[in-house]
Amino acid sequence: MRLTALASLVLAFAGTCLAQDSGTFKPATSNVLDAQYPRVDNDSRVEIRFKAPDAAKVRVNFWSGPKADMEKQADGFWTFTTPPLAPGLHYYTVIVDGAEVSDPGSTAYFGGSKWASAVEVPEAGATYYLPQDVPHGQVREIWYNSKVTGTWRHALVYTPPGYDAQIKERYPVLYLQHGGGEDESGWTRQGRANFILDNLIAARKAKPMLVVMANGYARRAGQTVPDLRGKGFGSPEMRKVMQDMMTAFEDDVTQALIPYIDSNFRTLTTREHRAMAGLSMGGMQTFHVTFNHLDLFTYIGGFSGAANAFAAGSDKLDTKTAFNGAMADPAAFAKRVHLLWFGVGTTEPERMRQGIQKLHASLEEAKIQHVYYESPGTDHEWQTWRRDLQDFAPRLFQAAAQKSIAAAQKK
Amino acid sequence: MRLTALASLVLAFAGTCLAQDSGTFKPATSNVLDAQYPRVDNDSRVEIRFKAPDAAKVRVNFWSGPKADMEKQADGFWTFTTPPLAPGLHYYTVIVDGAEVSDPGSTAYFGGSKWASAVEVPEAGATYYLPQDVPHGQVREIWYNSKVTGTWRHALVYTPPGYDAQIKERYPVLYLQHGGGEDESGWTRQGRANFILDNLIAARKAKPMLVVMANGYARRAGQTVPDLRGKGFGSPEMRKVMQDMMTAFEDDVTQALIPYIDSNFRTLTTREHRAMAGLSMGGMQTFHVTFNHLDLFTYIGGFSGAANAFAAGSDKLDTKTAFNGAMADPAAFAKRVHLLWFGVGTTEPERMRQGIQKLHASLEEAKIQHVYYESPGTDHEWQTWRRDLQDFAPRLFQAAAQKSIAAAQKK
The missing domain is CATH 2.60.40.10 (Immunoglobulins)
Known part of the structure; x- marks a missing residue:
């Protein structure tokens, strides 16, 4: 050298x-x-x-x-x-x-x-996202072949401590998405999601789970992209491209990624054992994917990003029709979706906070069961999303656990 | 968003x-x-x-x-x-x-x-380091607790395709080190080592193996570092710091990393199934570690970097005394070290090429069995090291394979 x-x-x-x-x-x-x-x-x-x-x-x-x-x-x-x-x-x-x-x-x-x-x-006294002297899971780079995009796609998978040793154990899965302009590396590099999970699992505050972090950009195989030069954000052309990206991502997650994960990792494959969350753009994607596939997901999280579900010009969600009508019957919805979770930082830009707060208010009014969390003093940045994950992850897969315990007690 | x-x-x-x-x-x-x-x-x-x-x-x-x-x-x-x-x-x-x-x-x-x-x-016609339509291994981030450095240390581990499915299979291990100024991410991000292995394994040109990529910088727990301001490269103070880094790394690899890998992955743990190679600084480290621990390693590779084994002022290796005398008996050495491999790019700076060429010449003269490879037209850069790995990896663990076959045939 x-x-x-x-x-x-x-x-x-x-x-x-x-x-x-x-x-x-x-x-x-x-x-x-x-x-x-x-x-x-x-x-x-x-x-x-x-x-x-x-x-x-x-x-x-x-x-x-x-x-x-x-x-x-x-x-x-x-x-x-x-x-x-x-x-x-x-x-x-x-x-x-x-x-x-x-x-x-x-x-x-x-x-x-x-x-x-x-x-x-550093945040005084906050150690939940720092590497501690506890067992550490692995973060695995995987490549899966997607027929949807016609490409090999790269994703990261957190496997909890003991995954390799407990070879009979099967695990629930959280699909966790990055924000716009970021990529699948964000949740571990910036978010320290692996350390958050390590610490929660060591403290028995969260169930051991896999966390799958996919790349949020998808372009359908063979799809040509129009020339967007000079087109504004609200232009039909731009909206079309965004919609195409969203549905390509939806199909990639549901038709390529989930089957790959369930075939190649020891997962629990029913909807009771599958969650999805995302931040900002990833939150929008989460709402799009999960509400179109409630047969696949039982836990849903939007971190500083949720759905554009308001009717044009309205400040209120029509809970009877929004999300394919999934919330029309609040009791049935609460039974079907074990966790609907929103979070936002108190110093995020007004426009972002308001969108989520209005969604929260609409759900409150319609008595739709959900969790709303505000991160004090943080902006549209990673400390908000670390706190979100810290609050969100312990709530996951508990219904399934209670069911298993109930089933075990019956025997 | x-x-x-x-x-x-x-x-x-x-x-x-x-x-x-x-x-x-x-x-x-x-x-x-x-x-x-x-x-x-x-x-x-x-x-x-x-x-x-x-x-x-x-x-x-x-x-x-x-x-x-x-x-x-x-x-x-x-x-x-x-x-x-x-x-x-x-x-x-x-x-x-x-x-x-x-x-x-x-x-x-x-x-x-x-x-x-x-x-x-791109290199015309060269696909060996590109992602191909073949099964892909995983690249795993791991954290291991090193008593040597007193810290949690981060490393990457390539597991070959099928590792998770073939749960009875055990694998040989290549320890593969980055160069000075790089880190453990270099071999996959820059070098595409995972794709090189995927492609070699798919073509049955290399045995399925783990590749462990550690961080090459180590500081012993509690060790204070002297103030090096104003000290030249050859100064005793600087040499001491470099020597301390080298031996701390040696101890970390042999006392913390290898035991961790052998405990947490399904490895073959005898010296016949362990190789080490590195590029530039990593080559120097490889020679230092392996020749101090021939009880642990049977395959050794130096990519544009080997040992500073020449006596001061000499252009020739004293093969009787160099490397703790390991080569004093060429026949015994060839039996003990199945592969001693050097490579250098033909357009690397003269000083680097000469060091390796002189080592090669000394070994030739003393009839020490080794492989010498020149990468045509490439400099002290990653294309040289990709080619090195492509030549080196297929030569690994073949002696062990032949022994196993011979043993199986005897039965």
């Missing part, structure tokens, strides 16, 4: 980069190797430091946070310190003379349709 | 980005989603396009290739087209007014101690 590269690696790994002394700042846990920046202090302020010796202007762009000019230092680095930020993982980019790029000190996370930077701001 | 984000995603996914018409250029397979740039033409030329409307100077920096000024276009994008490049995955960065950054059109690959860009240049 190149000796100079090795030397600089050793230097980086040894953590001797020239960090400025300053209060309680520590390198973010989301940094690469031992990169000293970005760093976070005890007040949740984030300091960004970015090398751009010849730039005229460098800005930092937190996607759900500060957007500000950075300050040039004598050594060619630009710095900026944020005000205290909410806990969680915050996507950001740096804009160097008009070029929006990632910070090389950060781990790359797939978001905004590119590999972006993010900084982890 | 944000409607504008969704709209731009749909646009990206629909592939309607404004691509300039130009010859046979096609988007690189290493791009994110449907990003149109970088793109590659039939002559293996790569066109980079990078948005930096306010920059004064933008350079492209292929780490083993062209380093050149890009040309500003009227639309705020900068472009550059390389001369024909060798096939394979080429790391590159873009330097915007002195800031070295990744190209948002590229998938991010961990190299150079950061998440960098790379462009895949």
Whole structure:
């Protein structure tokens, strides 16, 4: 190997980069190797430091946070310190003379349709999404052949601790979807879903389950995509493409992915043992897929994203007709769908919060059994969705468990 | 979700980005989603396009290739087209007014101690590292608790097709290490090791095996790292840190990782069924670990990296004393080590090629059984290492197979 590269690696790994002394700042846990920046202090302020010796202007762009000019230092680095930020993982980019790029000190996370930077701001006392000294499940990359898309598709599967050893055991499955601009890596890389499940399972707060994280973009085999240049978001052409993506995804999940998972993993295959949830775009997809296939799913979660089920111009859900009429009879619905769950962060943009709150209000009024959760002080970001999963996962597959216990007691 | 984000995603996914018409250029397979740039033409030329409307100077920096000024276009994008490049995955960065950054059109690959860009240049006729219509193994993320480092450590494990179904079958294991500045994700993300194995196994050219890809950086629990600021590469302080990293890695592999793998996967646990190989820094580590533990390994591979086994100032290996004297008796060595394998690319920097060629020459002269492979026309880059693995993997575990067959025939 190149000796100079090795030397600089050793230097980086040894953590001797020239960090400025300053209060309680520590390198973010989301940094690469031992990169000293970005760093976070005890007040949740984030300091960004970015090398751009010849730039005229460098800005930092937190996607759900500060957007500000950075300050040039004598050594060619630009710095900026944020005000205290909410806990969680915050996507950001740096804009160097008009070029929006990632910070090389950060781990790359797939978001905004590119590999972006993010900084982890710890939440005081919150350990539920951190790797603990408990048994760890595996996260498996799989490739399945989809007749729907005509391609090999990549997905991730969390298998709980003990899956390989308990070879007679079968497990329920949660299908868990990422948001728009993200991909199937989001729930483990950004969301730490595997650690959340590890910790819940170790504490016996959630049943051991598989979590399948699929890629949310699907294009039907042979389907041509129209030229969308110049077409607006609400244009019929754009709506058609989105609708096609949605139904291709629906068919891929129900006709290719679920059969593959049930054939290749030791799953419990009835609807009592299958859940689906997703965040943002993934929440919309979850509602679309599950309500079209209630024969397959019993547990449904929308994290900062649910259904566009309101009639045009209306603020209220028509629970008699919405979702193919699944809720028309609240008692029958409660029996059929063991969990209907919505969540939203209290500092998410007004438009997003309102959509979910109105759905909640409509369901309350019609006495449709559901759970509504608000994540205090978090935005349309991963801390909201980690909390959602932490609240959602323990509620899963309990009805089936109670049934099994009841059945066992009868014998 | 944000409607504008969704709209731009749909646009990206629909592939309607404004691509300039130009010859046979096609988007690189290493791009994110449907990003149109970088793109590659039939002559293996790569066109980079990078948005930096306010920059004064933008350079492209292929780490083993062209380093050149890009040309500003009227639309705020900068472009550059390389001369024909060798096939394979080429790391590159873009330097915007002195800031070295990744190209948002590229998938991010961990190299150079950061998440960098790379462009895949196809090799005419070469399909061995591409996903084919064959059964696919899984790539599993695992976490193991290392008493050596005092931390939970992350590794990847390739399990061959059928591993979950053939529950009585046990498998040999190849430990496969990344290079300096890379991490455990390199062999699958950059190297496509899983597809190489899938294809070899489907063609019955390699035995089904596990491939364990560990993180090559290890720091012993409680070990403090000296301040290396201002210390040169050859300084005693730096050498000490490197030596400590090496032995911590050695202990982690032999005392934590191997026992974990053998306890948690259905492996064949004798030395006849264990191989180790690595590229560049990983090759050096392989030689260090295996020759200190010949009780554990029977197959050894160095890909563009082997041992610093020459005496100071000498161009020749003293095969009587090198490697703890393991080669002193060539016949005994050939019996004990079933495969000693070296490879190097013909266009790698002179210094690297010479080190490996001299090792080869010394072994030839001393009649030490080994395999020496040159990858034609490739540099210190992933195409060399993909070819290395393609040549190396089929040679593994064949002696054990022959022994088993002989034993079976005797019965």
